[in-house]
Amino acid sequence: MKTCLVVDDSRVIRKVARRILENLQFEVLEAADGQEALDACKAAMPNAVLLDWNMPVMDGITFLKHLRKEQGGKDPIVVFCTTENDLSHITEALTEGASEYIMKPFDGDILEAKFQEVGLI
Amino acid sequence: MTPEDIEHLAALLKARSGLILGADKTYLIESRLAPIARKEGFANVAGLLTSLRTRRDEKIIHAVVDAMTTNETFFFRDKTPFDQFKSDVLPVFAKSRVSGDIKVWCAACSTGQEPYSLAMMMDEARAQYPRMNLDITATDISERCLEKAQAGLYTQFEVQRGLPITMMVKNFEKVDEMWRISPKMRQAVKFRKMNLLDDLRGLGRLDVIYCRNVLIYFDLETKKRVLEQMATMLADDGYLFLGAAETVLGITDAFKPLSGMRGMYVKNMAANASLRPSMPLRAAGAA
Numbered sequence: 001m002k003t004c005l006v007v008d009d010s011r012v013i014r015k016v017a018r019r020i021l022e023n024l025q026f027e028v029l030e031a032a033d034g035q036e037a038l039d040a041c042k043a044a045m046p047n048a049v050l051l052d053w054n055m056p057v058m059d060g061i062t063f064l065k066h067l068r069k070e071q072g073g074k075d076p077i078v079v080f081c082t083t084e085n086d087l088s089h090i091t092e093a094l095t096e097g098a099s100e101y102i103m104k105p106f107d108g109d110i111l112e113a114k115f116q117e118v119g120l121i
Numbered sequence: 122m123t124p125e126d127i128e129h130l131a132a133l134l135k136a137r138s139g140l141i142l143g144a145d146k147t148y149l150i151e152s153r154l155a156p157i158a159r160k161e162g163f164a165n166v167a168g169l170l171t172s173l174r175t176r177r178d179e180k181i182i183h184a185v186v187d188a189m190t191t192n193e194t195f196f197f198r199d200k201t202p203f204d205q206f207k208s209d210v211l212p213v214f215a216k217s218r219v220s221g222d223i224k225v226w227c228a229a230c231s232t233g234q235e236p237y238s239l240a241m242m243m244d245e246a247r248a249q250y251p252r253m254n255l256d257i258t259a260t261d262i263s264e265r266c267l268e269k270a271q272a273g274l275y276t277q278f279e280v281q282r283g284l285p286i287t288m289m290v291k292n293f294e295k296v297d298e299m300w301r302i303s304p305k306m307r308q309a310v311k312f313r314k315m316n317l318l319d320d321l322r323g324l325g326r327l328d329v330i331y332c333r334n335v336l337i338y339f340d341l342e343t344k345k346r347v348l349e350q351m352a353t354m355l356a357d358d359g360y361l362f363l364g365a366a367e368t369v370l371g372i373t374d375a376f377k378p379l380s381g382m383r384g385m386y387v388k389n390m391a392a393n394a395s396l397r398p399s400m401p402l403r404a405a406g407a408a
Contacts, residue, residue, distance in 0.1 A: 085277060086295060087290060087295060090286065090289075090290055094286065094287065100285070101286040103281060106281070110278075113281075113282060114281075117285050
């Protein structure tokens with residue numbers, strides 16, 4: 001079973017994403033900010049990270065930059081999932097090594113299609 | 122809604138668009154036509170339907186036919202038909218089409234995602250096929266859909282369905298809360314209003330036809346007529362793409378499935394030789 005770390009400061013969003021991902025046969029882990037996510041990744045690298053941008057303590061893009069410097073940190077496939085929907089944010093995310101980008105609001109169809117696009121499903 | 126009203130609507134839809142209104146479609150009628158009933162000042166959908174029978178207002182008839190057609194589509198829908206174009210159609214035509222021009226028709230293109238997906242796919246393949254050029258014509262019966270397709274303006278929801286983010290970044294710009302496809306892609310597709318029940322031959326000779334998830338709404342005779350007309354327009358070495366759940370089997374032998382290629386069909390040359398002289402057309406009184 002593949003693992004996906006859901007990183008979002010909203011408990012509701014984490015719950016929605018968890019339900020969708022579990023239906024897609026993922027084992028789901030949760031983190032409420034970038035620092036928590038980084039700690040979780042250091043403990044065990046997930047196959048995928050669904051990543052919010054704006055969060056307290058450490059935001060998504062800072063987490064991604066740190067993650068890619070960790071040992072084995074280039075392996076997880078990172079998919080952003082954020083309300084930031086302008087080209088400059090999207091381009092920055094792709095430059096830093098995100099594979100896909102979901103603009104909120106999202107639904108199960110979009111998440112599934114994006115995960116298919118990057119070969120996670 | 123009286124059974125007579127529904128019967129009249131069904132006959133009108135079939136005559137105007139080929140669309141077959143299945144049994145028990147009261148909910149569909151209600152939800153699709155309520156906005157028109159409101160806009161035209163009828164008390165309810167039943168009132169609109171009654172007036173269709175008694176007044177024969179062409180403007181309202183148009184709006185009703187338009188609203189009853191299904192326009193569901195998204196970028197790179199089903200993915201396979203686009204992968205097949207790149208991996209199986211392009212290499213063949215790269216050898217057989219000396220001019221480099223490939224004429225493609227997207228029949229019933231709705232809001233334009235299918236032709237634009239082909240244009241973007243070709244743009245990605247440009248480095249590998251520098252001399253190839255897709256001449257894409259996309260047609261639909263719905264003016265409302267064609268206007269949107271031509272504007273190339275899509276919601277955030279629409280650009281997220283099926284479109285890889287790198288292609289979105291490359292080919293779209295954000296306009297307020299919408300996303301507009303680039304002028305380069307808009308120029309790569311010619312949109313045109315066309316009813317599949319009419320004479321289609323004005324499109325000329327075609328190398329590839331995409332006609333996906335359209336024929337499912339037609340009855341057997343209409344399917345046959347449309348497919349056989351397409352066979353006369355398609356180059357002998359051309360390709361027809363149908364929807365994943367569609368087939369020509371049991372409808373016509375003008376086409377045969379391409380083995381191992383789901384949804385792809387080629388002309389059945391033996392059958393086409395006998396087909397040509399008596400091509401059925403609406404104008405010739407076939408229906």
